[in-house]
Amino acid sequence: MSDHDYTPKSKVGKWFNDRLPLLTLANHLTDYPTPKNLNYWWTFGGILTFCLITQIVTGLTLAMHYIAHADMAFESVEHIMRDVNYGWLIRYIHANGASMFFLAVYIHIFRSLFYGSYKSPREIIWIIGIIIYLLMMAAAFMGYVLPWGQMSFWGATVITNLFSAIPLVGEGIVTWLWGGYSVDNPTLTRFFTLHYLIPFLILGLVVLHIWALHVPGNNNPVGIDIKKPSKDTVPFHPYIVIKDGFALLMFMIVFAFFVFYTPNILGHADNYIEADPLVTPAHIVPEWYLLPFYAILRSVPDKLLGVVAMLSAILILAALPWLDTSKIRSAVFRPLYKQFYWILVADVLILGYVGAMPAEGLYLLIARVATAYYFIHFLVILPVLGFKEKTIPVPLSITEPVLGGSVNFATAKNKESTIDK
């Protein structure tokens, strides 16, 4: 592709590369043509990879000291916090790392929603992403159970009980999940096993996610197809590598602040009380990143329908490439969609807030309205908008409007200034 392509010089290197071209794969990764107008919202893919690796490395270390037993789990966590060398650091990185992971994944998802990255030809990338997100939620939920505090125990009880809403086989499934007739030691050991397994499934899916991305290449803030390689692209290395590195460092500063100065602010105090099956906490709340879905679950009066609504709220995202009928990808050129986009962001934040509040009175009413709006956005507004909306003319290339001469010059230039640099 270019004159600085790496080719193995040594005999062994050549021999190996002829049989498995792993060494020349580096050429693809470094040359990978990337749109040069990507803004900082595009740096979260790299940040998420960092989060996954951090969770795996700290998780492995914790697993060396943690004891998955109902009578010893809580104590072993305190042992890690007190007596394992830098155990407190590793555990706080792991616990806050989960929150940071979700913070980054939400930004990543909402970036995709804004710039229409899920649209053709990137549907598979998007769907793999949704599966990763689902697995992340499963891993995070099971990880939260492991310290065997009060919220661990009761969170596990509430969430696993959701399966009892399934007609006929529900109760049987719950018993099967628990490995007994209540959340107990068998539940803890299987959750630990699965919590250990899922990150590696995620890792495999991340490879597929990136592979699928490298087929059509990145979307970009203008949302147009670009020629690759061309004036509109830069090679991944060094341009994107250094930019992602810079963004990652800023992210790490925020991360470090949580770990070193407010390590427990994102957790719940009750989880420092050892699990007690006889005492139910006043309010059972999941971790912040699950709150919007928890709010949707509780806003439906019927248990089964509530579970269906909660699952649909996530699965509906997988159908998004077909629900959004607009041919234009980027919200920059969709004045109406842009407004509905921000309403959706507000709606999800509101759902998160009411999810943390008791499900009664005004909170319940707000949760119901917000839940209804969430589904209306995807099922009504998006499909209709594609046909009704009058979009702004899209430039033909990323560089062209800047160089001038295009019919879209004025609009494009105007828009260019609003695109985040």
Add this chain to the structure above:
Amino acid sequence: MKNFLKITSIIISLLVFSNNSVAAEKVEYLKTDWSFKGLFGKFDRGSLQRGYQVYTEVCASCHSMKYVSYRNLAEAGGPEFSKEQAKAIAASFEVVDGPNSDGEMFTRPGKLSDKFVMPYENVKAAQAANGGAYPPDMSVLVKARGGGVDYIYSLLQGYEDPPIGLTLDDGVHYNKYMYGNMIKMANPLSDGLVEYSDGTQASIEQMSKDVTTFLMWTAEPHLESRHKMGFKVIVYLFILTVLVYYSMKKIWSRIETEV
């Protein structure tokens, strides 16, 4: 870039704010100046040592502290008693050990490696001795309560006569900071209850502050090294970020796009 920073900072502050508002109770807690708060927060050694005295003379008759060992008392970042002092403290407790070669359990003086001796043999015994209420283990108590140190500090000073019209059952006390205002623990502190060896006046307020500081340390024994390391890590990351920023500018200057 500006937009990006604005939006992310809003999201993060929302996150922290909403988690805080959920945890916060309706009552305003009493405030005091905790030495361990802030970027460079450290424990006040004197306060920790006095706090240990309050714990061991007052609280320990009902509240266990099963994750803390006597050796911790002499470790850096804690009350930092001398090793001899800590040994003497440990030796003043009778520890059940065994079985010995005859298969018998025996008692011996405590050693540095022993965990704090528990006031009751088990939860049931603790409940039986306290009118059915289990005095919670104090090792991580500060982290296990929504209001943290401010809550514990206020609770210890929150005992009042119940409002007129409210009759309390036997063994139940009124405390304006307790969840639901009813607490099974009788007011544990009174002025001059302990005699501080360093001459500090043992007022209820002073004892509350000292023992709460001590509880903060037992919950977060590595708080000082965490703060110290955090500062170094953030300074390191900040310098690296600046360097990478200028490298990035330099690299991107080869093409006409802003970064």
